[in-house]
Structure formats: C-alpha cells, structure tokens
Amino acid sequence: MLITIEGIDGCGKSTLMSGLQTALADLAPLFTREPGSTWIGDQVRRGIAEEIDPIAEALLFVADHAAHIAEVIRPALAGHRLVISDRYSDSRYAYQQVTLAPLVPEPLSWLRSVHGGWTIRPDRTYLLTMPIADALARLDGKDGREHFERAEVLETVQKNYLALAEEDPQRFVIVDALQEREKICSFIAGDIRNLWQW
C-alpha cells in the first residue's frame, strides 16, 4: 500500500513523518521521500540551488521519481510493505505547474503525460494545508530559501494542490496543518492503520 504526504514548504511534513515512525512502528512501514531517495536526488538539489532552467529542473524531479519507483517503491510494494512517501508526483503537479507556466502551454497535462503509464498511483494522499503566512513564518528560521519558498509561489502551489484534491476526493484527505502536531499525527496514523487492516 502506498501512502503519500503532500503540502507546501513549512507545512510540517517532516515533523509528521517522524511522528508516524513512532506511531506506526509495529507495521514496519518503509519511510521514503522525494527528492532524494536515490543518487539523482543530489542532482535535483544542485539544480534547485543553481536555479537551472525550469524544464531541466522538472525533468530532474521526474528522473528522481523514476529511480525512486524502480529502486524503492516497486520492490517494497512487491514485498507487500506499507510505503509512506514524503512528497511524490503531486509535488510535481503542484510546484512544476507554477515553474513551467512561462515555458510550457499546458504544464499540468505536460507533467501528467510525462508520468503517464509508469508512475504508481498512491492509495491515499494526505494534503497538509495552512495559510501561506504561517508556513513562511515557520520557514523563517531556516538557512537560505529555495526559489520555491516565496509567498506568491507557495500561494499558487497550495491552490494547485487543492484543485488536485478536488479532482480526486477518493484518494486525497485534506488536513488542517495548524492543528496540534500530536492531533495531526494520531489522526493520520489511525487512518493509515484502518486502510492497512482493511
């Protein structure tokens, strides 16, 4: 079973992931992430830092996804593991839809066709949402901002995420990221447990 966690920078995904490691320890899930679960992740981080061409950057994220599926996700699913990924294809659909807009006429359909036929659809996606100002305030303590971490970018990214969720309500669960951390973690852990047992 494949679970993905999505949301804008600063929404608390990392805290949630570590909470889930404790809360779901007995199910021995495989925790993974995009970008960076394979060596291509290092190239992606370099591309982000150097603010390379948005098409090149998007394709690096896709290359990382392909390697992630081949080397991590597919083998784990074949072994009937519970897999929980911090970011996945919806990150591309939400973020690269913004970065590609000046260059590609229909970024979302372009991105979908690049993923078409080989990506694996998550069984459930938790989308953490929060006001952009709060997310930015959380990012203020962080050294150096990536080019995605600007108010106007994150605003559009979150709108894109919400549109994706609206299109696919069976898969998406929208979670208010301003709630207490423990509450968010226990709700999501309980929901994953139900799905896993079902």
Ligand code: TYD
């Ligand atoms: P992430 O590692 O989640 O952020 P952090 O550095 O805070 O741990 O992701 C790095 C950045 O890359 C983040 O701003 C989101 C962006 N991103 C995309 O634009 N597209 C993608 O497909 C992915 C996976 C991430």
